[in-house]
Amino acid sequence: METQARHLDEAYAAVNSDAHVGDYVLITVTDNGSGMSKETMAHIFETFFTTKEQGKGTGLGLATVYGILKQSKGHISVYSESGVGTTFKVYLPAVASTVRVAGAEKASLTVRGTGTLLLVEDETALRVLAATLLKKIGYTVLEAGNGVQALAAAEAHAGKIDVVVADIVIPQMGGPQLVEKLRAKQEGFAVIFMSGYTEAAALEHARVGTDAILLNKPFSAETLAG
Ligand SMILES: Nc1ncnc2c1ncn2[C@@H]1O[C@H](COP(=O)(O)OP(=O)(O)OP(=O)(O)O)[C@@H](O)[C@H]1O
Ligand SMILES: [Mg+2]
Numbered sequence: 490m491e492t493q494a495r496h497l498d499e500a501y502a503a504v505n506s507d508a509h510v511g512d513y514v515l516i517t518v519t520d521n522g523s524g525m526s527k528e529t530m531a532h533i534f535e536t537f538f539t540t541k542e543q544g545k546g547t548g549l550g551l552a553t554v555y556g557i558l559k560q561s562k563g564h565i566s567v568y569s570e571s572g573v574g575t576t577f578k579v580y581l582p583a584v585a586s587t588v589r590v591a592g593a594e595k596a597s598l599t600v601r602g603t604g605t606l607l608l609v610e611d612e613t614a615l616r617v618l619a620a621t622l623l624k625k626i627g628y629t630v631l632e633a634g635n636g637v638q639a640l641a642a643a644e645a646h647a648g649k650i651d652v653v654v655a656d657i658v659i660p661q662m663g664g665p666q667l668v669e670k671l672r673a674k675q676e677g678f679a680v681i682f683m684s685g686y687t688e689a690a691a692l693e694h695a696r697v698g699t700d701a702i703l704l705n706k707p708f709s710a711e712t713l714a715g
Contacts (some may be wrong), residue, residue, distance in 0.1 A: 490516070494515070495515040495580065497511060497580065525569040538551075544602050559695050563582060600714040606629065606654060622710050635662065640662075640667065650678050652679045654704075681707055683705075
């Protein structure tokens with residue numbers, strides 16, 4: 490993927506009937522996949538056009554992209570070679586004004602934490618992100634991808650655990666069940682459950698007691714830190 494500022498001139502607009510002269514932000518996406526024949530390329534932006542086997546593709550992906558670009562006065566071009574790969578170039582109109590991103594001014598977190606925190610989350614990307622943040626604000630973080638790993642991590646840790654942050658639905662052993670097992674070994678840790686499902690979380694909440702905190706996914710760094 491590449492990004493670039495680009496000016497489209499009259500010469501370009503003359504040969505690309507849906508492109509307008511102006512300044513754009515160009516996003517280029519290149520793959521080294523199957524590529525496309527000229528025949529296929531002629532149809533890719535059509536609604537429901539797909540070469541994927543039945544039940545695999547909707548043929549809506551590129552039609553949607555095309556629609557969005559039409560609406561925002563952008564432009565898309567495609568270059569592809571069968572067996573070699575494909576390059577899509579997405580042109581979005583550049584704006585001269587400065588854009589203020591909400592929340593961007595809160596660059597650093599003021600909240601600090603101390604102690605050992607057991608983080609249990611099966612989605613690697615989210616776990617790594619959360620662990621990085623929690624370490625940054627001061628916690629010693631033990632990471633686990635499921636309940637069994639979490640128990641092993643707690644067992645291997647010599648000191649006490651102060652906080653358990655666990656997904657409610659994790660492979661092999663649910664969050665509440667894990668907490669129960671941990672409590673049999675050590676009391677006095679705070680519990681924070683994460684869940685993508687508000688109702689399911691509320692239900693589980695009733696089963697684990699009211700001292701557990703519920704964190705609805707997706708949550709911001711500020712919320713997690715808090
Ligand atoms: N990067 C690519 N490389 C090769 N062929 C592509 C590529 N992108 C799109 N195509 C071709 O264009 C067709 C239409 O793409 P589009 O994204 O609209 O639908 P789809 O990918 O088939 O379905 P869906 O997006 O629902 O998974 C694809 O079936 C494929 O033949
Ligand atoms: Mg697609």
